[in-house]
Amino acid sequence: MAINYINNFQDLYSIYEGVDHYQNCPKCNRIVEPKLIACSKTYDIDEQPYLTLVLECSNVKCENLYLISYEIYTGYKKDILGYVSSYPYNFDAYKDVQVEQISTSFIKIYNEALEAETIGFLSICGAGYRKSLEFLIKDFIIFINTDNQSFNIEEVRSSKSVVKLIKKCIDNPKIVTAAEKAFWIGNDETHYEREWEDMNLQDLKNLIELVIYHIKMELVMNDYTEKLKR
Incomplete structure (x- = not known):
């Protein structure tokens, strides 16, 4: 189920807890405050809900799109997001x-x-x-x-x-x-x-x-x- 009416982090804050406004961009590996392009709520085979965000890096030398996926858990006042994965995948490359x-x-x-x-x-x-x-x-x-x-x-x-x-x-x-x-x-x-x-x-x-x-x-x-x- 796409929820396209959410197009900024303030709207996400009003619905979910655990939203990370600042992201480590998996393309340029810099900590940025990305732009929220779109988001989608889906369910797996066990009916576990997930929220996937499409984000745009705010680093002017990057500006690539990437995805962040969260599991959604029922909370007392708001649903809670638990980080699952990002794409492209971010990892600490070996350097020497x-x-x-x-x-x-x-x-x-x-x-x-x-x-x-x-x-x-x-x-x-x-x-x-x-x-x-x-x-x-x-x-x-x-x-x-x-x-x-x-x-x-x-x-x-x-x-x-x-x-x-x-x-x-x-x-x-x-x-x-x-x-x-x-x-x-x-x-x-x-x-x-x-x-x-x-x-x-x-x-x-x-x-x-x-x-x-x-x-x-x-x-x-x-x-x-x-x-x-x-």
């Missing part, structure tokens, strides 16, 4: 300047997996996290061998066994251990049956964070070792 210098592909793929997880696509985001780790490892190996004249870059790019590649090309045992275990969990996300039943997406992300941490620590140590030669 140092990691981006090693692998822009990792940043892109990891954030795609993170967005999939944010909107509830839990059956596919694990495979995305595992793929992002493969790109990070291969790009890291290429990065640390930039000045190695005998280095075979195509062998790294085409390698099908990333775990074997890690053990062959990376000397840091902490990176090797964290990456190997991350691939174990990541592979579970792509297989019909799981080997590690007590591990989940958060464990996979934790292990990827460990890999990143030890990679960054190695690069920092190498940098100071080069600068502080006697």
Whole structure:
């Protein structure tokens, strides 16, 4: 049921509690006071009512339309709105300047997996996290061998066994251990049956964070070792 007579937040306030006048625009990610374009009241299969707002960002450099959906609950004086979701989906993208210098592909793929997880696509985001780790490892190996004249870059790019590649090309045992275990969990996300039943997406992300941490620590140590030669 469309309720087009509501075209401003003051009218919404008179009917509902829990209306958030200021929004985090999912397009430009700025806190804005949006313009209310339209709203619609609908019901799901269980007769639960929802209110969806069509909003326009007030940031002059954005001005995009987006949706906010609320569940409607019966209150004492007014109906109460409970936030459900927004579209496009707003999520905190992973950013790291140092990691981006090693692998822009990792940043892109990891954030795609993170967005999939944010909107509830839990059956596919694990495979995305595992793929992002493969790109990070291969790009890291290429990065640390930039000045190695005998280095075979195509062998790294085409390698099908990333775990074997890690053990062959990376000397840091902490990176090797964290990456190997991350691939174990990541592979579970792509297989019909799981080997590690007590591990989940958060464990996979934790292990990827460990890999990143030890990679960054190695690069920092190498940098100071080069600068502080006697």
